[in-house]
Amino acid sequence: MLQLDVIRNEKDRVVEGLKKRNWGPEQLALVDEVFHLDIQRRALKTEMDQSLAEQNRLSSEIGAFFKQGKKEEAEGLRAQVAALKESGAELKNRHDEAETAIRDLLFQIPNLPHASVPYGKTPEDNEVYRAWPHPLPELPADALPHWELASKYQIFDLELGVKLTGSGFPVFRGKGAKLERALIGFFLDQAADAGYEEIMPPLLVNEETARATGQLPDKEAQMYYVERDNLYLIPTAEVPVTNIYRDTILDASELPLKLTGYTPCFRREAGSYGAHVRGLNRVHQFDKVEIVQIAHPDKSYEALSGMLAHVSSLLDQLELPYRILRLCGGDMGFTSALTFDFEVYSAAQKRWLEVSSVSNFETFQSNRMKLRFREGKDIQLAHTLNGSALALARIVAALLENNQTPDGIVIPKALQPYTRFEIIR
RNA sequence: GGUGAAGUGGGUGAGUGGCUGAAACCACCGGUUUGCUAAACCGACGUACUCUGCAAGGGGUACCGCGGGUUCGAAUCCCGCCUUCACCGCCA
Structure with missing residues (x-):
């Protein structure tokens, strides 16, 4: 399948290539769809990772509190982590959906013809x-x-x-x-x-x-x-x-x-x-x-x-x-x-x-x-x-x-x- | 098909709940030493995604066969699957 970063960075070249394969506007819209899903997915990924990083940080704090015998402080943090986990799971779902959608679309997009490939239909x-x-x-x-x-x-x-x-x-x-x-x-x-x-x-x-x-x-x-x-x-x-x-x-x-x-x-x-x-x-x-x-x-x-x-x-x-x-x-x-x-x-x-x-x-x-x-x-x-x-x-x-x-x-x-x-x- | 054991980085292999992306050794790579080679010593040494930076680089997340689960926290505990090995059965 096409490399995502080619669509990300050289969308025009992709569109030109697919035109050589006689792709019409309707099919070419798939490329735009991938382009936007990719932006979406990366934003979600960033958010998701920040949430996970925070969860990891809190978890190790909890561990430290337990070791010091500070049970109450630990219990307080546990509630925080639980909340983060829930919102994090939601982010992950949306991220994974975008990822799957991108993959499905990429499977529908053929390779780009080399410059020497002649135009033609049959x-x-x-x-x-x-x-x-x-x-x-x-x-x-x-x-x-x-x-x-x-x-x-x-x-x-x-x-x-x-x-x-x-x-x-x-x-x-x-x-x-x-x-x-x-x-x-x-x-x-x-x-x-x-x-x-x-x-x-x-x-x-x-x-x-x-x-x-x-x-x-x-x-x-x-x-x-x-x-x-x-x-x-x-x-x-x-x-x-x-x-x-x-x-x-x-x-x-x-x-x-x-x-x-x-x-x-x-x-x-x-x-x-x-x-x-x-x-x-x-x-x-x-x-x-x-x-x-x-x-x-x-x-x-x-x-x-x-x-x-x-x-x-x-x-x-x-x-x-x-x-x-x-x-x-x-x-x-x-x-x-x-x-x-x-x-x-x-x-x-x-x-x-x-x-x-x-x-x-x-x-x-x-x-x-x-x-x-x-x-x-x-x-x-x-x-x-x-x-x-x-x-x-x-x-x-x-x-x-x-x-x-x-x-x-x-x-x-x-x-x-x-x-x-x-x-x- | 049946029974049993095992799956950790390029390889061997340690690790049974937080200090482990992961010891140690080997291989590979860079360097010191050296007439050359070897040896010795020092150093670096996974991948993917992502953020940041002109760049060099730096940060985050995930990954210890695969998928789920328990837990604040999993290579480590539980469940399912796959694969490999051994033995039995069958067989060109």
Whole structure:
């Protein structure tokens, strides 16, 4: 969530930022509300503390009187303390109410977009940050979309997934399963080579963890929920991995912290069905390797570029055509300050598929999770970043479509050591 | 799932009602000494909120797993919860 003191000291900047997210006057009023509640709360805090200080002072006097055997004097002070206690409790109630109200409001305010974020409302307004510099691949007229290739070569089976679970749960088999595992291995090794520490986190997280990275309260419907144990299935490794450092004060010398993790990701994504979500285009369970960085605020955009370069290199090695988009204010996630999406061209469907989203959250997540670092005498919030490197299902979709030949589906060179086969026939 | 024990600062650990934000030791940091390193000695050494000050700083409040309660006063007493450890049961 936004830092309160930014609203306190730079309200205009906050309002400007939220306008970029297309906030109207009604929503912007929330900011004013926080601003005034904050003033109120601090006044109450001062009053409350003065009352408590007086109570403490009287209490120690009472103790002293008791020791001297002056019972009557002590009794007199006791009445005073009782009165103070009552008025103090009232102050505390009002203070706590204001505090809760501020918190509830802050949960509704998204992150401020970075200066470079373009204005805009829909995905059409996203800026093409880096276009594909070559002509897009063109397949013969009889080329098949990946879901047809899947049944032709027995790569994955969605109907079988329906039998076992429900729609949106693919069953990979044979070389399809191996391809999936090969990609995971390849992505993890690449991340390790780039200096990321590998993490295997839990796939279920508690409420606090889900709140810290911003899935709760605003995106509750996105996650599968295990009611009996009050746990959530992770929608991305970002959630458990970033939370490793919740409530932590790091030393500046430890930054940047680079972490990677492979996990299956679970997303309910209730909503549209149809051609756009056929095959692997959108599923409820998919595999993903995530990269996370915890960076010094002065270095976080440098870290972001590094992550863009890393993801680019993966796609280059897989020989897939891709482009990078800079998301506009209207399309950016609630918690992000700047997001780049990677889209791969899926040649049979003739459309771009999002395979990675790389974001800098600045202090938005770290403020929620109290992730800080110490530099000299100073303690401040760290910046958190993450990105997919990469999301598998759609990579597989593009790989199958783009690499289909009359002889079978050709595996890119970089992947062959992992698949241990060169072609799927 | 059952029974028992325990949860104090970065670590070990003292503290059973006021003099304790918390002894001591270790680690870390600053300094003295030193050819270098080590040792020794001295000093500093939690976090959050808040008030005050241009600042350096100073004041107040809260926090000893979490939440409630008793009391003028709680790390210390009472209740609930969580976690960890041990043993038993079950188990990939």
